[in-house]
Amino acid sequence: MPVIIEPDPGSIEALAPFLPAGSHGINSADKLDSWLAHRTDEYAVVIGPNVSLDEAITISEGLRYTRPSTSVILVRDGFDTDVLYRAMQAGCRDVVRLEDEEGIRDAVQRAHQLWLALHGGSGTGKTGHVVTVFSPKGGVGKTTTAVNLALALGDGGSRKVCLVDLDLAFGDVAITMQLFPAHTIEEMIGAEDLLDYSMVEGLLTRHEDSLMILAAPAGPDARDRVSATLIARVLRTLGQEFDYVVVDTCPSFDELTLQALDETDECIILATLDVPTLKNVKVALETLDLLNIAVDHRHLVLNRADDAVGLDDAKVEQILSMPVSVPIPTSTDIAAATNAGTPIIVSQPNHAASRAFKELAQRLSSEVGDSHLAELVEPTEDDSRNRGRRLRLRR
Template sequence: MPVVVDPDPMVVETLLASMPAGSHGVESVDRLNAWLSSHSDEYVVVLGPTLTDEESVLTCEALRTTAPTISTILAREHLDGDLLGAAMKAGARDVVHHTDSAALAEALNRAFELFLALRGPSGAMHMSKVIAVFSPKGGVGKTTIAVNLALALTEKGARRVCLVDLDLAFGDVAITMQLFPTHSIEQAIGSEDALDVEMVDQLLTRHQDSLMVLAAPPHPDTRERVTPLLVSRIIRTLRETFDYIVVDTAPAFDEQVLTALDETDEVVLVTTLDVPTLKNVKVAVETFDALHIARDNRHLVLNRADDEVGINADKVEGILGMTVDAQISSSLGIAAATNAGSPVIVSDPDHQLSTAVRQLAVTLAGELAGTMGAPEPSNNPQSDADAKNRRTRRRK
């Protein structure tokens, strides 16, 4: 897929609008290097107009020798002879005006044809991971954890991450991030048999920190029209182009949530230290066991974990039979960040929630995950039949 490099988010957004579904944007050449180190199926890099001519030419030169199957296209504000000569000498495939969508599309097509000729039509298999953030009780901070975790997993743009708001009646992901989606999962209703990457891509809303969001419907009465099959098809389609899909679930074992859990590789359970919530979480764990959901891939987060309440992490581990992966204390700063529409991991990278969520991202990624606002990292399906059988067993 194409990758756009430009430090201006608006420029990235404009260029991506002229590119195939699944294209990605990063803010710097450093982030591009991190992205390419873990993605072997990219065939073209578009260097945006905000990058200097010198940096663009140097990047073309570097990619010419380190990644010869990847074409470079310079999208410039001014096209002059000296730049064209330097770019072509450095190995650029094309130089186009950044507002010429037709010229950019033609250049992308030529790059793809060259990629197929050099490498062949069969590329490496894309690997992805689905992470469900779940709690059987509302009001425990589940959406806050999901939003910040998804941002941590993007590694500042070096990973392609989608956050799916599957609280179909009262989803808060968009408002928490101050997003105003023009589309949501509602527009996919009835398209179970026609979904593809391009269609799903049109439903997504881009957050400024390289995170894509599939918003919940704006009205709760839409929930019943979102079928379990649609949920499954959306998640599987997202797997084709995203490295991580984080699903913020509803606080219930409804059919849509159960279907998402069927597709899940990892589950993050969120609880607070009060007896009613712990009781419900224990029932949820027993349900997971009965349905064989992510048995060896569950992660427990204690939110508002204050010593004064009389229940500590050791007691929770004894009650639930799970190891605590992260503890987050009560903080007015978290509520303030939510009200301001700026996730804590972005607005306050040193906050204890930011630290805890970044460490959780490291655990989930299985490698050194980058950080939002922290030092830069080194550059160095389950079948439809299986899922249907599990849902049939639940209804019996």
């Protein structure tokens, strides 16, 4: 639904009747980034008459590159050709007078149609939740977490889940699940503008536990040919069909990872109990803050949380200034499960690590308002490490 930027509440009220129900007003352009951060389906930004022309131009120029499919509609009390010229140059899609009720309605409708056309939209909009597993370090358990979390969220097929391997050069989701994909994301390269679900669906690989996988290319060279636009469109397209899209990433802040993080509803940050990893995670968190990514939607997962290495989760929380959502214990069973190609949550569902992955899934689902998994769990008091509820599946 459109978002209106307008400092004067009276003008927001004047505009609201011309806009679809559910449109949202914000009183300052500073709040726009955080508003848009989790609304990848926002199709129109309406700039009210009391936002200065210079500020409106800055907003429009920014969105032109960061959100090309979101239309900027500039509403003015009145305007001349100079305003029109500057607005068009900045990428505004429409300039309309405040009293032009029909003009505003038409502009919003055009914005919606454009959005649907650019997204290959069927009109269903985004329904699924994108969950990205990220860490600036390799070998900390990203893939292990992504795979087990995706299976936990799927809950044996009661939720539609797609796991996307965005470690495009060295992705190992498929091998971790003993799958041999016939197709990979590589086959979509260059098809950004044609992308629709039927194309993406044909490239997915099914895991026996009703999970779908979009595998990484077989060789490392394809990575350089994948564009950020492709990543955004793939995730949005999958988000329209699946309840959850879980994204495994490579250990770097490259353009593609940032794009995935930008499309993300919930972000899992993986850390382990070693100083170099914690230092890099801290830098990564600061970068996410600067970019306004997943603010208030980050979950710190501490892997190998029981390693006796002179650091504990309290120290980690102090260093990173955020609470540990879920600790995952160290266990050779996890590595053995990886080597056997059967994730631990499948081979040993009652293992402490499997319970931790289920708890993470439950926390995420309650975060996004999905009551299904929340209903399947109940608290126990078996682990004093957790400040929150330790949960187990009833099934």
